[in-house]
Amino acid sequence: MFDKYMICEDGFRNVEEGGQVVGFAFGARLPYYRGLGLSMVEEIAVAVDGQAYPREAIRFSVRGRSWTLDEMEAEYEDRWNFGEVAEIRVLTPGGLASGAHTVELAERLRISYLPFEPTTRDAKTLIIA
Amino acid sequence: MFDKYMICEDGFRNVEEGGQVVGFAFGARLPYYRGLGLSMVEEIAVAVDGQAYPREAIRFSVRGRSWTLDEMEAEYEDRWNFGEVAEIRVLTPGGLASGAHTVELAERLRISYLPFEPTTRDAKTLIIA
Amino acid sequence: MANAIKRGVSLYSYQEETYLQKMTLEDVIAASARMGALGIEVVSEQSFWGYPAPLPDATYDHWHALMDKYGTTPVCHDLMLDYKKYKGRLMPFEEQVASMKVDIAHAARLGCPFTRALVSISPEVLAAVAPYAEEKGVKVLIEVHAPLHFDHPWIQRHYEVMEKLGSDHLGFLPDMGIFVKRFPRVWKERFIRQGCPEKVADHIEQAYEARTLAEYVINDVEKMKAGPAAMAMVTTLRHNLYANPRRMLEFMHRIHNIHAKFYEMTADLVEPSIPYEEIIPVLVEGGYQGYLCSEYEGNRWVEDAFPVDSVEQVRRQQAMFERLLSPKPTAHAA
């Protein structure tokens, strides 16, 4: 559920740090009917224009805090709330070229009552200004 | 069930016709707790020493009648009875060399109450005199 | 026949509007009260930002103020025990018990007499929290949800543990999704939009209605080589069922709340897949006096193609309940 809301239409942009474009970012939500503790987010996979980025390149942030995916799996206090827009940052020097890009997002969640870990996907065409 | 009885220990031999060795034969049973109409035998697959023979090379006989596998699928009267030893003949000019051979047999049956067609296998080392 | 069944709603029904922040907690409670759904059930991790982290007193004050303002009654807090919180190992038993106690205390603070537990929670954990549940005056109810049903060995095991313990603070909350008599139209239509050929979808729908064994239908459809949407549609048959509503009768002393699951309410107030006109008389016969809480779960089946209007959907189900729960006038020949 909520698959089509996973990737947010707003917030797709290149990220600068110290005058350098270090990657790009976009807003993302959980495809789930409640919030989830961060330790139960097993994977956030991003591909742009068919190119997948490595797990190590992903950063997840909510409310001013940021985690790598490995750090996230060991985060037992903080949560990704229901409907909350997190920022997914992908570290890739130079970021993305201006113009339209196809962004694909997959989230794999460990949900206690399910006997498997579901992966949910969304894809959208977004524009870097 | 009865997997280990599918290939019979006796009856493994080369088959001569008109002074020529045209293939080999052995006795075989159904791996099933009842008999089955021949139209429901979907496949009888034979391999010897790792070499599989084509479906067209197989002949099935009981009580003096013989069928190709395609003919068998259109045989709506006769049956392979419970525990009955059929002769499986494999047409291959020259037959098999004397000595020990590993014989593999797989039977695929269409059983009305099962939602799939089970394949059962047996393998034995038998000797051509 | 007179009955004491009350109408309520799980705020889960408004998940679309809540997720997208189109409606606030007050909005959904107000909307429910307007329909006469005066019992309120809540998935707290959905409605209370940050829960199960401790909530400020103001959150509880606000909740109670809303109940007063709209004349609604707290019914149930739906808990989620995250026993797979730690990757690669299960949450230790004592921590599971402690987690359940947080939920029980939270339910009590909300004024809910019930908390919904998921079926995957172990009977031993339930037994361990029963004394605390009694102390807090909160009954812990295992949700009997498809593909389970009252005769499933796992539900029987829960029942045996409850009876052996003898606590009246453990019980069941059946989800009416165990009584899906016809394949839901909104499911079928979504699978067709995803590429399932219509003929195959018709075949699956008919096979479901004939209650043909799932594995036979799956095998049929595999042979049709009709693509992944057809396979996705047919494998739903493994996880859905029409159980016998009369089975609830023997468990009635432990049934204290009900999820009135629905996938679609048509404009003429019919749920095409779940026969409430057959279910409600069984509840009446069993003397059920709790709430029927609307639980709309249609949004995920239409969201790809249509706007979701949860409020209208719940309104229609509540109107159906109003009719089905009214005492029937004695029949007179005209």
Added chain:
Amino acid sequence: MANAIKRGVSLYSYQEETYLQKMTLEDVIAASARMGALGIEVVSEQSFWGYPAPLPDATYDHWHALMDKYGTTPVCHDLMLDYKKYKGRLMPFEEQVASMKVDIAHAARLGCPFTRALVSISPEVLAAVAPYAEEKGVKVLIEVHAPLHFDHPWIQRHYEVMEKLGSDHLGFLPDMGIFVKRFPRVWKERFIRQGCPEKVADHIEQAYEARTLAEYVINDVEKMKAGPAAMAMVTTLRHNLYANPRRMLEFMHRIHNIHAKFYEMTADLVEPSIPYEEIIPVLVEGGYQGYLCSEYEGNRWVEDAFPVDSVEQVRRQQAMFERLLSPKPTAHAA
């Protein structure tokens, strides 16, 4: 408690000896009579060479002569409707009906009051043959076999059709394999011989006994990467269950014969997996007056490694039944 339950055996139990032609029809009937299993059920395609092709009169004469000689009584002919006889299409409805009629006439000629039908036969075919069954004095009994159970939607549908038709010549034959309470030891041991690690096998056995949902256990074992024998063992959990024996009570008016399935009888006369000591009192309570027909199905689980001795296995189950069916002496304090 007094009861009128009778002891019988399905000759299916001796399939190993019959298949290998180590025992004749007379041998297995004689062996059964010696144990006091005086009701005889038969899988005709197993015991009568060529069946369902017409059998010579001599076959029926021989059968009745054996019944007279050994004091046994014909109980049931187990039919197999081969509705997938033609590759790629189902047998036409009228031909299915005609095939069933051959079986009903055959059961009548054997003197069997019952014929066992498989659950996959459509309720409409059963309805169509009911008048002929009445004419022949043979009741057609649907076998309620794992993974089905009396509360399964498909069995309910059969029941609805029977009740609507109102024929007392349609009914049920429960197979006690729907009451597998503990994972059968002979299954576990065979999976270990096939390469399932013992620790994994223990885990599966314990999970089955705890009635954990099959899909959870399957997922656990998949993660253990313990090989194909472990996966084969764990997926048996999808197809086996411990249903509630008390469910039979409400169908007792349609239950006329019983398959006393067993996988292993130990030397001290215990079936470790199916609790007959819990099942038989339910049958007594329900006033069951038919046969308990031993149905040994352990041969396939041991044949790879051990000699099969079906006669001894049936003898042990019959001895257990003799004990469980005897009126209990009134308890007195010593």
